[in-house]
Amino acid sequence: MSDTQDDYDKLSPEEREIRDKEDRQREAQEQAALPYSWKQALQDVDIVVPVPKGTRARDLVVVIAKKKLSVGLKGKEPIMAGELCQDIKVEESTWTLEDQSSVEIHLEKVNKVQWWENVLTLHPKIDTRKIQPENSKLSDLDGETRGMVEKMMFDNQQKQLGKPTSDEIKKQEALKKFQLAHPELDFSKAKIS
Template sequence: MSDSEGKKLTKEEREAKEQAERKREEAEQAALPYRWQQQLGDVDITVPVPKGTRARDLNVVIGKKKVTVCLKGREPIMDGELCKEIKVEDSTWTLEDQERVYIHLEKLNNMTWWENVLTHHPKIDTKKIVPENSKLSDLDGETRAMVEKMMQLGLPTSDEQKKLAMLEKFKAAHPEMDFSKAKIS
Protein backbone atom coordinates (compact mmCIF):
# COMPACT_ATOMS: atom_id res chain seq x y z
CA MET A 1 0.00 0.00 0.00
CA SER A 2 1.54 3.32 -1.07
CA ASP A 3 1.66 6.32 1.27
CA SER A 4 -0.83 8.27 -0.84
CA GLU A 5 -3.20 5.27 -0.81
CA GLY A 6 -2.84 4.96 2.97
CA LYS A 7 -3.74 8.61 3.54
CA LYS A 8 -6.95 8.36 1.51
CA LEU A 9 -8.27 5.41 3.55
CA THR A 10 -9.93 5.74 6.93
CA LYS A 11 -8.23 4.11 9.89
CA GLU A 12 -10.73 1.21 9.75
CA GLU A 13 -10.25 0.74 5.99
CA ARG A 14 -6.46 0.80 6.41
CA GLU A 15 -6.61 -1.78 9.21
CA ALA A 16 -8.95 -4.00 7.15
CA LYS A 17 -6.62 -3.78 4.15
CA GLU A 18 -3.56 -4.59 6.30
CA GLN A 19 -5.40 -7.54 7.88
CA ALA A 20 -6.37 -8.84 4.41
CA GLU A 21 -2.74 -8.49 3.25
CA ARG A 22 -1.56 -10.35 6.38
CA LYS A 23 -4.05 -13.18 5.76
CA ARG A 24 -2.98 -13.45 2.11
CA GLU A 25 0.68 -13.56 3.13
CA GLU A 26 -0.03 -16.21 5.81
CA ALA A 27 -1.96 -18.35 3.28
CA GLU A 28 0.89 -18.10 0.75
CA GLN A 29 3.46 -19.08 3.38
CA ALA A 30 1.28 -21.96 4.65
CA ALA A 31 1.11 -23.37 1.09
CA LEU A 32 4.91 -23.74 0.89
CA PRO A 33 6.36 -27.28 1.26
CA TYR A 34 8.40 -26.05 4.26
CA ARG A 35 8.20 -23.64 7.19
CA TRP A 36 10.82 -20.99 7.84
CA GLN A 37 11.78 -18.29 10.28
CA GLN A 38 14.66 -15.89 10.47
CA GLN A 39 16.79 -13.70 12.66
CA LEU A 40 19.05 -11.01 11.23
CA GLY A 41 21.96 -13.47 10.99
CA ASP A 42 20.30 -16.73 10.01
CA VAL A 43 17.37 -18.59 8.52
CA ASP A 44 15.92 -21.84 9.89
CA ILE A 45 13.86 -24.09 7.63
CA THR A 46 11.83 -27.18 8.52
CA VAL A 47 10.92 -29.54 5.66
CA PRO A 48 8.47 -32.36 6.47
CA VAL A 49 9.40 -35.80 5.05
CA PRO A 50 7.59 -39.17 5.33
CA LYS A 51 7.81 -40.71 8.85
CA GLY A 52 10.61 -43.25 9.01
CA THR A 53 12.87 -41.39 6.58
CA ARG A 54 16.56 -41.98 7.19
CA ALA A 55 19.40 -39.60 6.40
CA ARG A 56 20.73 -41.96 3.73
CA ASP A 57 17.34 -41.70 1.93
CA LEU A 58 17.82 -37.95 1.52
CA ASN A 59 19.71 -35.80 -0.91
CA VAL A 60 20.24 -32.39 0.70
CA VAL A 61 22.45 -29.88 -1.08
CA ILE A 62 23.29 -26.49 0.43
CA GLY A 63 25.11 -24.09 -1.87
CA LYS A 64 26.01 -20.40 -1.68
CA LYS A 65 22.82 -19.45 -3.57
CA LYS A 66 20.90 -22.75 -3.84
CA VAL A 67 19.15 -25.35 -1.66
CA THR A 68 17.77 -28.73 -2.66
CA VAL A 69 15.97 -31.27 -0.46
CA CYS A 70 14.68 -34.49 -1.98
CA LEU A 71 14.15 -38.15 -1.24
CA LYS A 72 16.51 -40.13 -3.47
CA GLY A 73 14.83 -41.12 -6.71
CA ARG A 74 11.93 -38.67 -6.27
CA GLU A 75 11.07 -35.12 -7.28
CA PRO A 76 12.62 -32.45 -5.00
CA ILE A 77 10.52 -31.29 -2.07
CA MET A 78 12.40 -27.99 -2.05
CA ASP A 79 14.67 -26.85 -4.86
CA GLY A 80 15.72 -23.45 -6.08
CA GLU A 81 17.81 -20.34 -5.88
CA LEU A 82 18.10 -18.66 -2.48
CA CYS A 83 17.03 -15.02 -2.39
CA LYS A 84 20.39 -14.05 -0.85
CA GLU A 85 23.82 -15.66 -0.46
CA ILE A 86 24.73 -17.74 2.59
CA LYS A 87 27.90 -18.90 4.34
CA VAL A 88 27.95 -22.52 3.17
CA GLU A 89 30.62 -23.57 5.68
CA ASP A 90 28.46 -22.35 8.60
CA SER A 91 25.17 -23.80 7.32
CA THR A 92 23.94 -27.28 8.29
CA TRP A 93 21.09 -29.76 7.99
CA THR A 94 19.88 -32.56 10.24
CA LEU A 95 17.07 -35.10 10.17
CA GLU A 96 14.82 -34.81 13.24
CA ASP A 97 12.67 -37.71 14.51
CA GLN A 98 12.87 -39.35 11.07
CA GLU A 99 10.10 -36.99 9.86
CA ARG A 100 11.54 -33.55 9.18
CA VAL A 101 14.69 -32.03 7.79
CA TYR A 102 15.94 -29.04 9.78
CA ILE A 103 18.15 -26.67 7.77
CA HIS A 104 20.12 -23.84 9.37
CA LEU A 105 21.46 -21.21 6.96
CA GLU A 106 23.91 -18.52 8.05
CA LYS A 107 23.30 -15.34 6.08
CA LEU A 108 26.28 -13.80 4.29
CA ASN A 109 24.86 -10.34 5.01
CA ASN A 110 23.63 -10.62 8.58
CA MET A 111 22.02 -7.19 8.60
CA THR A 112 19.19 -7.80 6.12
CA TRP A 113 15.82 -9.49 6.34
CA TRP A 114 14.93 -12.01 3.64
CA GLU A 115 11.64 -11.54 1.78
CA ASN A 116 11.54 -15.24 0.95
CA VAL A 117 13.80 -18.30 1.02
CA LEU A 118 13.65 -19.32 -2.63
CA THR A 119 13.39 -16.61 -5.27
CA HIS A 120 10.39 -18.23 -6.99
CA HIS A 121 8.29 -18.39 -3.79
CA PRO A 122 5.94 -15.67 -2.45
CA LYS A 123 7.51 -12.80 -0.55
CA ILE A 124 6.75 -11.50 2.92
CA ASP A 125 6.66 -7.82 3.86
CA THR A 126 9.93 -7.37 5.74
CA LYS A 127 8.84 -3.93 7.00
CA LYS A 128 6.38 -5.70 9.30
CA ILE A 129 9.01 -7.91 10.96
CA VAL A 130 9.29 -7.18 14.68
CA PRO A 131 12.76 -8.34 15.71
CA GLU A 132 13.87 -9.24 19.18
CA ASN A 133 15.67 -6.40 20.92
CA SER A 134 19.37 -6.47 20.13
CA LYS A 135 21.92 -6.34 22.89
CA LEU A 136 25.16 -4.40 22.93
CA SER A 137 26.96 -7.76 23.17
CA ASP A 138 25.51 -8.70 19.73
CA LEU A 139 27.56 -5.97 18.02
CA ASP A 140 31.02 -6.48 16.55
CA GLY A 141 33.90 -5.03 18.59
CA GLU A 142 34.42 -1.80 16.67
CA THR A 143 30.72 -0.92 16.51
CA ARG A 144 30.23 -1.83 20.16
CA ALA A 145 33.14 0.40 21.25
CA MET A 146 31.70 3.30 19.23
CA VAL A 147 28.19 2.81 20.66
CA GLU A 148 29.50 2.50 24.25
CA LYS A 149 31.49 5.70 23.82
CA MET A 150 28.44 7.44 22.36
CA MET A 151 26.37 6.33 25.34
CA GLN A 152 28.80 8.05 27.72
CA LEU A 153 29.21 11.33 25.80
CA GLY A 154 28.79 14.73 27.36
CA LEU A 155 28.75 17.81 25.13
CA PRO A 156 30.04 16.74 21.72
CA THR A 157 33.28 18.04 20.22
CA SER A 158 33.49 18.30 16.41
CA ASP A 159 34.97 14.78 16.38
CA GLU A 160 32.14 13.56 18.61
CA GLN A 161 29.59 15.34 16.39
CA LYS A 162 30.92 13.34 13.44
CA LYS A 163 30.57 10.18 15.53
CA LEU A 164 27.03 11.18 16.54
CA ALA A 165 26.17 11.65 12.87
CA MET A 166 27.60 8.18 12.19
CA LEU A 167 25.50 6.78 15.04
CA GLU A 168 22.35 8.40 13.68
CA LYS A 169 23.11 6.89 10.28
CA PHE A 170 23.71 3.51 11.97
CA LYS A 171 20.44 3.80 13.89
CA ALA A 172 18.55 4.62 10.69
CA ALA A 173 20.10 1.61 8.94
CA HIS A 174 19.30 -0.70 11.90
CA PRO A 175 15.86 0.16 13.28
CA GLU A 176 15.70 -3.28 14.91
CA MET A 177 18.26 -2.26 17.54
CA ASP A 178 17.22 -0.74 20.85
CA PHE A 179 18.99 2.55 21.62
CA SER A 180 16.53 3.58 24.34
CA LYS A 181 19.18 3.43 27.06
CA ALA A 182 21.77 5.36 25.04
CA LYS A 183 22.95 8.52 26.81
CA ILE A 184 23.49 10.93 23.97
CA SER A 185 23.47 14.74 24.24
Protein backbone atom coordinates in the same frame (compact mmCIF):
# COMPACT_ATOMS: atom_id res chain seq x y z
CA MET B 1 7.68 4.23 -5.19
CA SER B 2 5.07 1.68 -6.23
CA ASP B 3 1.41 2.45 -6.88
CA THR B 4 0.38 0.22 -3.97
CA GLN B 5 2.64 2.18 -1.60
CA ASP B 6 1.12 5.45 -2.87
CA ASP B 7 -2.36 4.01 -2.32
CA TYR B 8 -1.36 2.82 1.16
CA ASP B 9 -0.05 6.28 2.09
CA LYS B 10 -3.44 7.81 1.19
CA LEU B 11 -5.37 5.47 3.52
CA SER B 12 -6.70 6.55 6.91
CA PRO B 13 -5.21 4.82 9.99
CA GLU B 14 -8.34 2.61 10.24
CA GLU B 15 -8.09 1.63 6.56
CA ARG B 16 -4.39 0.89 6.96
CA GLU B 17 -5.15 -1.39 9.90
CA ILE B 18 -7.71 -3.29 7.81
CA ARG B 19 -5.29 -3.55 4.84
CA ASP B 20 -2.46 -4.71 7.15
CA LYS B 21 -4.70 -7.38 8.68
CA GLU B 22 -5.75 -8.61 5.22
CA ASP B 23 -2.11 -8.65 4.07
CA ARG B 24 -1.03 -10.62 7.17
CA GLN B 25 -3.81 -13.17 6.59
CA ARG B 26 -2.88 -13.55 2.91
CA GLU B 27 0.82 -13.90 3.78
CA ALA B 28 0.02 -16.46 6.50
CA GLN B 29 -2.04 -18.53 4.04
CA GLU B 30 0.67 -18.36 1.36
CA GLN B 31 3.40 -19.31 3.84
CA ALA B 32 1.30 -22.16 5.30
CA ALA B 33 0.91 -23.62 1.79
CA LEU B 34 4.69 -23.96 1.38
CA PRO B 35 6.25 -27.45 1.83
CA TYR B 36 8.36 -26.03 4.67
CA SER B 37 8.22 -23.43 7.44
CA TRP B 38 10.83 -20.77 8.06
CA LYS B 39 11.82 -17.93 10.32
CA GLN B 40 14.62 -15.44 10.20
CA ALA B 41 16.78 -13.07 12.18
CA LEU B 42 18.92 -10.43 10.50
CA GLN B 43 21.92 -12.76 10.47
CA ASP B 44 20.33 -16.11 9.59
CA VAL B 45 17.38 -18.14 8.32
CA ASP B 46 16.06 -21.38 9.86
CA ILE B 47 13.93 -23.75 7.78
CA VAL B 48 12.03 -26.88 8.82
CA VAL B 49 11.12 -29.33 6.04
CA PRO B 50 8.78 -32.18 7.09
CA VAL B 51 9.76 -35.60 5.72
CA PRO B 52 8.05 -39.01 6.10
CA LYS B 53 8.40 -40.50 9.62
CA GLY B 54 11.29 -42.94 9.76
CA THR B 55 13.42 -41.07 7.20
CA ARG B 56 17.15 -41.53 7.73
CA ALA B 57 19.90 -39.12 6.76
CA ARG B 58 21.15 -41.50 4.05
CA ASP B 59 17.67 -41.32 2.42
CA LEU B 60 18.03 -37.55 1.92
CA VAL B 61 19.52 -35.41 -0.81
CA VAL B 62 20.26 -31.93 0.57
CA VAL B 63 22.13 -29.34 -1.49
CA ILE B 64 23.15 -26.08 0.15
CA ALA B 65 24.96 -23.70 -2.20
CA LYS B 66 25.67 -19.96 -2.13
CA LYS B 67 22.52 -19.16 -4.10
CA LYS B 68 20.68 -22.52 -4.26
CA LEU B 69 18.85 -24.88 -1.91
CA SER B 70 17.36 -28.29 -2.54
CA VAL B 71 15.89 -30.85 -0.12
CA GLY B 72 14.39 -34.18 -1.09
CA LEU B 73 14.36 -37.94 -0.80
CA LYS B 74 16.66 -40.04 -3.01
CA GLY B 75 14.97 -41.09 -6.25
CA LYS B 76 12.04 -38.67 -5.83
CA GLU B 77 11.20 -35.09 -6.86
CA PRO B 78 12.70 -32.58 -4.41
CA ILE B 79 10.38 -31.37 -1.63
CA MET B 80 11.81 -27.90 -2.17
CA ALA B 81 14.35 -26.73 -4.73
CA GLY B 82 15.31 -23.43 -6.29
CA GLU B 83 17.30 -20.25 -6.18
CA LEU B 84 17.72 -18.58 -2.79
CA CYS B 85 16.53 -14.97 -2.69
CA GLN B 86 19.90 -13.87 -1.23
CA ASP B 87 23.44 -15.27 -0.95
CA ILE B 88 24.44 -17.41 2.03
CA LYS B 89 27.71 -18.43 3.66
CA VAL B 90 27.83 -22.11 2.66
CA GLU B 91 30.62 -23.01 5.11
CA GLU B 92 28.54 -21.70 8.05
CA SER B 93 25.23 -23.23 6.94
CA THR B 94 24.10 -26.66 8.14
CA TRP B 95 21.29 -29.21 8.05
CA THR B 96 20.23 -31.95 10.48
CA LEU B 97 17.56 -34.63 10.55
CA GLU B 98 15.35 -34.29 13.64
CA ASP B 99 13.32 -37.22 15.04
CA GLN B 100 13.46 -38.92 11.62
CA SER B 101 10.58 -36.61 10.62
CA SER B 102 12.00 -33.21 9.65
CA VAL B 103 15.07 -31.66 8.09
CA GLU B 104 16.20 -28.55 9.95
CA ILE B 105 18.31 -26.19 7.88
CA HIS B 106 20.30 -23.25 9.22
CA LEU B 107 21.47 -20.70 6.63
CA GLU B 108 23.93 -17.93 7.51
CA LYS B 109 23.20 -14.79 5.53
CA VAL B 110 26.01 -12.94 3.71
CA ASN B 111 24.12 -9.65 4.09
CA LYS B 112 23.31 -9.49 7.80
CA VAL B 113 21.35 -6.24 7.61
CA GLN B 114 18.65 -7.26 5.15
CA TRP B 115 15.42 -9.17 5.77
CA TRP B 116 14.56 -11.86 3.24
CA GLU B 117 11.23 -11.58 1.37
CA ASN B 118 11.18 -15.35 0.81
CA VAL B 119 13.54 -18.32 0.95
CA LEU B 120 13.29 -19.44 -2.67
CA THR B 121 12.68 -16.82 -5.36
CA LEU B 122 9.83 -18.86 -6.84
CA HIS B 123 7.78 -18.72 -3.62
CA PRO B 124 5.42 -15.93 -2.41
CA LYS B 125 7.05 -12.92 -0.77
CA ILE B 126 6.40 -11.42 2.64
CA ASP B 127 6.34 -7.68 3.31
CA THR B 128 9.67 -7.13 5.06
CA ARG B 129 8.68 -3.59 6.08
CA LYS B 130 6.26 -5.07 8.61
CA ILE B 131 8.71 -7.47 10.29
CA GLN B 132 8.83 -7.01 14.06
CA PRO B 133 12.34 -8.14 15.06
CA GLU B 134 12.80 -9.83 18.40
CA ASN B 135 14.52 -7.67 20.96
CA SER B 136 18.13 -8.68 21.12
CA LYS B 137 20.52 -8.23 23.99
CA LEU B 138 23.86 -6.49 23.55
CA SER B 139 25.49 -9.72 24.73
CA ASP B 140 24.09 -11.46 21.59
CA LEU B 141 26.19 -9.22 19.33
CA ASP B 142 29.76 -9.81 18.22
CA GLY B 143 32.39 -7.54 19.79
CA GLU B 144 32.70 -5.05 16.92
CA THR B 145 28.94 -4.64 16.48
CA ARG B 146 28.39 -4.40 20.22
CA GLY B 147 31.02 -1.66 20.50
CA MET B 148 29.41 0.27 17.65
CA VAL B 149 25.92 -0.02 19.22
CA GLU B 150 27.20 1.00 22.67
CA LYS B 151 28.95 4.04 21.12
CA MET B 152 25.75 5.03 19.29
CA MET B 153 23.72 4.65 22.51
CA PHE B 154 26.26 6.72 24.48
CA ASP B 155 26.37 9.44 21.81
CA ASN B 156 22.57 9.58 21.63
CA GLN B 157 22.32 9.90 25.42
CA GLN B 158 25.02 12.61 25.45
CA LYS B 159 23.18 14.61 22.74
CA GLN B 160 19.93 14.42 24.71
CA LEU B 161 21.74 15.77 27.78
CA GLY B 162 23.41 18.51 25.71
CA LYS B 163 26.84 17.01 26.40
CA PRO B 164 29.63 16.23 23.92
CA THR B 165 29.57 12.96 21.93
CA SER B 166 32.42 10.45 22.12
CA ASP B 167 34.01 11.92 18.96
CA GLU B 168 33.79 15.44 20.39
CA ILE B 169 35.33 14.24 23.68
CA LYS B 170 38.23 12.68 21.72
CA LYS B 171 38.82 15.96 19.86
CA GLN B 172 38.81 17.92 23.15
CA GLU B 173 41.29 15.47 24.72
CA ALA B 174 43.57 15.65 21.65
CA LEU B 175 43.49 19.46 21.79
CA LYS B 176 44.34 19.43 25.53
CA LYS B 177 47.32 17.12 24.89
CA PHE B 178 48.49 19.36 22.06
CA GLN B 179 48.12 22.45 24.28
CA LEU B 180 50.18 20.81 27.05
CA ALA B 181 52.85 19.83 24.53
CA HIS B 182 52.91 23.37 23.05
CA PRO B 183 52.42 25.93 25.86
CA GLU B 184 54.06 28.62 23.70
CA LEU B 185 50.99 28.72 21.37
CA ASP B 186 47.87 30.83 22.05
CA PHE B 187 44.68 28.73 21.92
CA SER B 188 42.29 31.37 23.26
CA LYS B 189 40.54 31.77 19.90
CA ALA B 190 40.66 28.06 18.86
CA LYS B 191 37.36 26.51 17.75
CA ILE B 192 36.62 22.81 17.75
CA SER B 193 34.24 21.60 15.07
